[in-house]
Amino acid sequence: MHVSKNNSEKYYPVIIVGGGQAGLSISYYLQKSGMDHLVIEKTTVMNAWKHKRWDSFTLVTPNWQCDLPGHSYDGDDPHGFMSRDEIIAYLERFAEKVNAPVLENTSVNKIVSRGISGYRVETSSGIFLTDQVVVAAGGYHEAIIPRMAERLPETIYQLHSEQYRNPQQLPEGAVLVVGSGQSGAQIAEDLHIAGKKVYLATGDAPRCARFYRGRDVVDWLADMKYYDMPVHEHPLREAVRDNTNHYVTGRDGGRDIDLRKFALEGMELFGSMSGFDGDRLLFKDNLTENLDRADEVYNNINMRIDDYIAANNIDAPGAYSYEPVWRPGQARSRLSLADSNITAVLWCIGFRPDFSWLDVPVFNGMGYPQHQRGVTSQPGLYFIGLPWLYTWGSGRFSGIARDADYLCRRISDFSVSEGAELKSA
Structure with a gap:
């Protein structure tokens, strides 16, 4: 249920920033647990794979390592390497399965903490309030x-x-x-x-x-x-x-x-x-x-x-x-x-992260978020899809499911404990 806080603000218990494979993996587990949420995507779902890979691009890990939640590799060449177009098709099938609640073509301009009241998410499509935020925007921005x-x-x-x-x-x-x-x-x-x-x-x-x-x-x-x-x-x-x-x-x-x-x-x-x-x-x-x-x-x-x-x-x-x-x-x-x-x-010298829109004190001097398995020191703020978030596969198709499942359990635990605190207050 999306409760209107006033004429311009909408509320979701959980907001996910990023509609790539990491963001949709979180959505997959949140849906299984029955938790209401919204995915906010700057462009369209899986955009980076469709527009930021060269024509001859292939996976560098064998296809069998593609193991997104509920969507293991479904082709006939597990020890081969999917081409760019095959990868996009695989991801589109995953997106169709998840059917996440996504708000596309929406930029997140600023996220600020509201203390015990969660977070304020300012976007190009309006303002949202939420208890918890999952940053699934990757780390390759600039x-x-x-x-x-x-x-x-x-x-x-x-x-x-x-x-x-x-x-x-x-x-x-x-x-x-x-x-x-x-x-x-x-x-x-x-x-x-x-x-x-x-x-x-x-x-x-x-x-x-x-x-x-x-x-x-x-x-x-x-x-x-x-x-x-x-x-x-x-x-x-x-x-x-x-x-x-x-x-x-x-x-x-x-x-x-x-x-x-x-x-x-x-x-x-x-x-x-x-x-x-x-x-x-x-x-x-x-x-x-x-x-x-x-x-x-x-x-x-x-x-x-x-x-x-x-x-x-x-x-x-x-x-x-x-x-x-x-x-x-x-x-x-x-x-x-x-x-x-x-x-x-x-x-071909890489990318740097840009989390300037996230106005929360969780970053080190190099601009990278500090976390333990994606869980930050700020209550209700998480990251997923970063290299070595927990294992080698965290930034790849092979390890996202494990990370998403773990974080969704932490999100659920936070919701339960927050509800208990409100009842006792």
């Missing part, structure tokens, strides 16, 4: 583009990874991809396969094997219970939330991404980009370090799988260690825009 981008010539076509769709989108000429994380490495590969001349400014992202000793690495890690490890048991603790994702791909049935192999085929690799002097792009002298570190992580993951196979006496193909197929020569710290014929720059 595309990071460095200030040096302003100094590049106007003739250079610049875009962020979230704007990239396909190689045909770019002008004729070479392209510089800045960043070798999951998006940067896959987009560089996409351009390389299309025959574009690619310059890649690498970063410190790790990589992993796609298949090892007869199975997908994800299958091995699942058996090893890595994906069940809670953040407080991880060797890095909460610091793991800042880690860059390993680069690998599910394209064409899945394979490794080996930047050294690309270099043999004509892609030119550099260290991390550090500036622009008016004519030349500047890079750090850390290409060898970046490549070696990525390969070290690759081999370390495989060695942990070796240990697991040995400890459990599993019959599997033989072990091996990756050996570099190419090594950098003399480091190059400068690259002339004119001489290289670079006509486009793709910034």
Whole structure:
């Protein structure tokens, strides 16, 4: 029941901010428990998946890991990797099943605490009052583009990874991809396969094997219970939330991404980009370090799988260690825009969070929310869908159901205790 507090305010016991897979997962469990709620979505349900992925995008984890509430992977290729369009179709079927009470095309402008009376939610569609708020808006809000981008010539076509769709989108000429994380490495590969001349400014992202000793690495890690490890048991603790994702791909049935192999085929690799002097792009002298570190992580993951196979006496193909197929020569710290014929720059250096609309004291100095398994220090305020909210899968299709179920039980407990307090007052 939506009780009108006055002519302009409506009340819901729970308001969910964000209509992606995380927000709809919360709605799924709230509906099961009979709790009235409203999902507020800035654009439309699942918008990010429909408009912020390039054409050749695929999952990097096997399809069987898609396990949203009441909607496990329902195709016929559990060890394959869904394409962008298949992912969208999967999510649309999930949204149809949940049938959440969603208010679309509505921006949340400000949320403030009302003390023991809950929260005031100011939106482009009016003001709402609520006892509890679940922030399901993710943590990738503002595309990071460095200030040096302003100094590049106007003739250079610049875009962020979230704007990239396909190689045909770019002008004729070479392209510089800045960043070798999951998006940067896959987009560089996409351009390389299309025959574009690619310059890649690498970063410190790790990589992993796609298949090892007869199975997908994800299958091995699942058996090893890595994906069940809670953040407080991880060797890095909460610091793991800042880690860059390993680069690998599910394209064409899945394979490794080996930047050294690309270099043999004509892609030119550099260290991390550090500036622009008016004519030349500047890079750090850390290409060898970046490549070696990525390969070290690759081999370390495989060695942990070796240990697991040995400890459990599993019959599997033989072990091996990756050996570099190419090594950098003399480091190059400068690259002339004119001489290289670079006509486009793709910034693949991630996102920063923007929770400026949430006026509640739960953030650290970097703007990230502080919480324990999504539960903040502010009564009735929760987060879901963030990387390593509780486990590795918290920001992915594989772990959202567990997080949503847990938070919904906390929401229900809060409602019961709040009602008891009101009765005794």
